[in-house]
Each structure stands twice: as structure tokens, then as C-alpha cells.
Amino acid sequence: MTIARLADLADPLTTPRLVVKVGSALLVGKDGKPRREWLTSLCGEIAEARKRGQQVVVVSSGAIALGAAKLGLAKGGRGSLADAQAAAAVGQIALAGLWSELLEQQGLTAAQLLVTLEDLDDRRRYLNASATIGRLLKSGAVPVINENDSVATEEIRFGDNDRLAARAAQAARADAIALLSDVDGLYDRDPADPEARMLPRVEGVTAEIHEMASGSSSSGLGSGGMTSKLQAAEIAERAGITLAIINGTHERPIARALEHDTGTLFLPRRNDGALKSWLGGRQRMAGVIVVDAGCAKALAKGGSLLATGITAIEGEFRRGDPVGIRDASGRPLAQGLVEYDSAEVTRIQGHRSEELEPLLGYAPRSAVVHRDQLVLL
Structure with missing residues (x-):
């Protein structure tokens, strides 16, 4: 069975393995503190998916934002590479503890994986990461993946967790990715334009589709934007993985998007083999x-x-x-x-x-x- 609509993301037959990507602006408030109530609702959704028979992998941002608040660093910890690395080192402990605590409240075990671009661009390390994710899922854990920003440099980093989510989905052999964003989906122009129209389905990311995107992140906390989400969709679609952009600002964001059928679904154009999918997703x-x-x-x-x-x-x-x-x-x-x-x-x-x-x-x-x-x- 293939994914044809947003509601299929909650169907264990069409989507037995789902990757959920959470951005900094959704997980961390402007005060630098975690949005615990919102995250609790998302963990509840993950638990419901598990009860339906689905396996879930989380790709979570937020370490730099959390660490910057604790250290009192300007610009959310993104003023310099040194600031970002220091903030990540502090924030990663808080982020892992947060996911562990709130998933445990749902009877689930969290597992942390920190990776760099090199880890997924090197074939042997990519296969090791894939094997680890597979074993964790088989054991009933929820892998929580983030970029290892405390050691990553400008030359060896993803730069945003949208593309990391797509590469992690390849390694996890996932069926679909849900990118939680601060907008409902992809619009044919700036969403602030009253004539902007959201695209419910995209079959292949073309140059025309890229022209619709904005490369900026409205929150100032994250490092991505719609452009990085389209790049993630390109990586996913070559591997036969469906990708959805949905609004994550509401409580129980996945259920809300699926219930109202609000979001953009990027359908895969092809399903390359494992090696070619890895090759097509390489960034360097x-x-x-x-x-x-x-x-x-x-x-x-x-x-x-x-x-x-x-x-x-x-x-x-x-x-x-x-x-x-x-x-x-x-x-x-x-x-x-x-x-x-x-x-x-x-x-x-x-x-x-x-x-x-x-x-x-x-x-x-x-x-x-x-x-x-x-x-x-």
C-alpha cells in the first residue's frame, strides 16, 4: 500500500515507520525555556502511534536554544560557531532529559543519537547508524536524533534538521516524514499574501516549486526555512519516502493536521535502491x-x-x-x-x-x- 493522503500517516499499513521532525521554535519558547505542555501533547501522539502499531523516530532541534538561555548567550547562541558549540554542549543534556522524561510518562523509552554530516555521508558509519536505529526500534525504544552541534563545524554540518530528518529517514528505512513547521504547508507565494494558495500535494520538487520557497526562518531560533524543507523533500522522494509539511504550532499537531487534512504532502517520484538513495542524499x-x-x-x-x-x-x-x-x-x-x-x-x-x-x-x-x-x- 502507498501513501496517498495525509491521513495515511496514521495508518500502520501504509506508514509502519514514521519520522517526526521538531524544530527549535516549536520546542523552545522565546524565553529560552522548553514548551513542556506542547511537547507533552506530542509525546502523547507518539504513544498513540505506537499503540496503533507504528514505529516512530524523532529528529529534534532545540539544544542550542536551550543551552544559549542557560549560558546567557546572545542571538540564541548563534552569534558565532564557538557560541553554538558551547550552547549545544549544555543544551543537549537538557534536551535529552526532556524527551526522556516526557516519553517515559507515556510508558516509552527514549534513546539519544547525536550525528554529524560525516556520520551519514560516510558509507560505513551510515550503515552503523542504520543498524543502531533498527535495533532500537525493534527493542521498543524511540530514537531521538539531533545533529552533534558541539563538535560539528561549518564544513561538516547539515546546518538544519530538515535535511537531517530526510537522511535519518533513509537510515531508518522509514516510510514517511512529518516536518512540523510554523506554517500549514507550502504556499505558491509568501503566506502573508492574501492571495497565497497552499499546495496540498506535490509530485516532484521542480525549479518552479523551489521558486515558491523562502529561505528564511520566521522564528529566529531555527536555521532552516522552506528552502531546506524542499531540499529534504528531494532527498526523501528519491528514496521512495513521503514527506509532509504540517503546522506544528498547535497542541496535538499531527492529529489536528490529519483531521483537517491541512498540510502539504510530497509524494516520492521513485524508489532508488539503498546505495543509490544514500548517494543521492549526500551533500558533500x-x-x-x-x-x-x-x-x-x-x-x-x-x-x-x-x-x-x-x-x-x-x-x-x-x-x-x-x-x-x-x-x-x-x-x-x-x-x-x-x-x-x-x-x-x-x-x-x-x-x-x-x-x-x-x-x-x-x-x-x-x-x-x-x-x-x-x-x-
């Missing part, structure tokens, strides 16, 4: 390979990336590294694991297969990026 590439129009067409038809279609490379990479593949205009086409070092690709770019052995000094591999190690964007 070791380098970029630029290809000509003929190569771009071949890739779109499911072909491998051959040296003859390469026109340029950017960055330095080694065999096995993830690389982005773009056309001459800079448009992203695909991501994949490269079979050659960057110096070798530079040597063989633009050459036909029969010309490669003399250039390399050894028998060439079948492709620069094989189609089995490549995912279209």
Missing part, C-alpha cells in the same frame, strides 16, 4: 565532473559516465570518492562514485575507450563512473 562531493550534451543525454537514459563525454573537472578526488556530475551550464545531473583519481580523469577526459590504455599505462576500467554507482538528480 569531493569534486565535480563536467560533461558535454551527448554525455548528459546518455546519463539520462541510464548510461555510465565515459571519459569521452568529459569536458572538465573541478577539485581533487581519489578513486571511490563521491563526485558531482554537471552539464556545461552548471546544472547538476547526477552524483556517483568515481573509478579514477582526478589526475587520471584529467589525462583521459575527451578520449574514446580504445585510447585509454596508453594514456593510463594499464587496462582501463569500464567507466569513469559506472551506472551502478551513479544516481540521477
Whole structure:
């Protein structure tokens, strides 16, 4: 069975495993204190989902906001990277304790997982995280995942928990994600515009859909916005995961959204295999390979990336590294694991297969990026 409407998020047959993402502005009040009453109602919803036979994974922001209030840091702890790391170190204890206490009141056991971008971009660590989440769910616990902001730097962080939720959903092999936001869903323009219309369903995030989004977070507490939610939807939809944006500002937000059928449902376009889903969700590439129009067409038809279609490379990479593949205009086409070092690709770019052995000094591999190690964007 497939998810076709918001109400299916509460159906254990269509959604046996659900990821719920909670942002800072929903969990922490402007006074820097947790919104316990609201969070208690959400924990009640999680318990109800469990009783229906669903497994739930939580992706929770809030550590920096809670820690900044305790330390008295300006700008909610986001004035500098050092402030954010210090605030997270203090706030993470409070956040974990809060989830543990309120879930325990519902008879549930909370488990904390702190991850960085590197943890989910590295294949082995990603598989370890996936195995841990699976074992926790099998044991009846509720995994509560957050970015490890106390050690993450600008270069190795997600930057927002929307994309983290999508990557966590991949690792958890979830069926759907509920992103709790401060708006009802995706609007075709600024929601403040009286003529703005909410989109109930989106089948594929296109350039037109991206143009509707605003990259700002209205609360000032979070780091995301509608743009990051659309990026999360793109990661999810390639893995066959449905994503919903619903208004989380009310008590019992999930039940309210489902009862009134209010929210935006992003339906998956395809269901890539485990490896390709992981590849498509990666955010950091070791380098970029630029290809000509003929190569771009071949890739779109499911072909491998051959040296003859390469026109340029950017960055330095080694065999096995993830690389982005773009056309001459800079448009992203695909991501994949490269079979050659960057110096070798530079040597063989633009050459036909029969010309490669003399250039390399050894028998060439079948492709620069094989189609089995490549995912279209």
C-alpha cells in the first residue's frame, strides 16, 4: 500500500515507520525555556502511534536554544560557531532529559543519537547508524536524533534538521516524514499574501516549486526555512519516502493536521535502491565532473559516465570518492562514485575507450563512473 493522503500517516499499513521532525521554535519558547505542555501533547501522539502499531523516530532541534538561555548567550547562541558549540554542549543534556522524561510518562523509552554530516555521508558509519536505529526500534525504544552541534563545524554540518530528518529517514528505512513547521504547508507565494494558495500535494520538487520557497526562518531560533524543507523533500522522494509539511504550532499537531487534512504532502517520484538513495542524499562531493550534451543525454537514459563525454573537472578526488556530475551550464545531473583519481580523469577526459590504455599505462576500467554507482538528480 502507498501513501496517498495525509491521513495515511496514521495508518500502520501504509506508514509502519514514521519520522517526526521538531524544530527549535516549536520546542523552545522565546524565553529560552522548553514548551513542556506542547511537547507533552506530542509525546502523547507518539504513544498513540505506537499503540496503533507504528514505529516512530524523532529528529529534534532545540539544544542550542536551550543551552544559549542557560549560558546567557546572545542571538540564541548563534552569534558565532564557538557560541553554538558551547550552547549545544549544555543544551543537549537538557534536551535529552526532556524527551526522556516526557516519553517515559507515556510508558516509552527514549534513546539519544547525536550525528554529524560525516556520520551519514560516510558509507560505513551510515550503515552503523542504520543498524543502531533498527535495533532500537525493534527493542521498543524511540530514537531521538539531533545533529552533534558541539563538535560539528561549518564544513561538516547539515546546518538544519530538515535535511537531517530526510537522511535519518533513509537510515531508518522509514516510510514517511512529518516536518512540523510554523506554517500549514507550502504556499505558491509568501503566506502573508492574501492571495497565497497552499499546495496540498506535490509530485516532484521542480525549479518552479523551489521558486515558491523562502529561505528564511520566521522564528529566529531555527536555521532552516522552506528552502531546506524542499531540499529534504528531494532527498526523501528519491528514496521512495513521503514527506509532509504540517503546522506544528498547535497542541496535538499531527492529529489536528490529519483531521483537517491541512498540510502539504510530497509524494516520492521513485524508489532508488539503498546505495543509490544514500548517494543521492549526500551533500558533500569531493569534486565535480563536467560533461558535454551527448554525455548528459546518455546519463539520462541510464548510461555510465565515459571519459569521452568529459569536458572538465573541478577539485581533487581519489578513486571511490563521491563526485558531482554537471552539464556545461552548471546544472547538476547526477552524483556517483568515481573509478579514477582526478589526475587520471584529467589525462583521459575527451578520449574514446580504445585510447585509454596508453594514456593510463594499464587496462582501463569500464567507466569513469559506472551506472551502478551513479544516481540521477
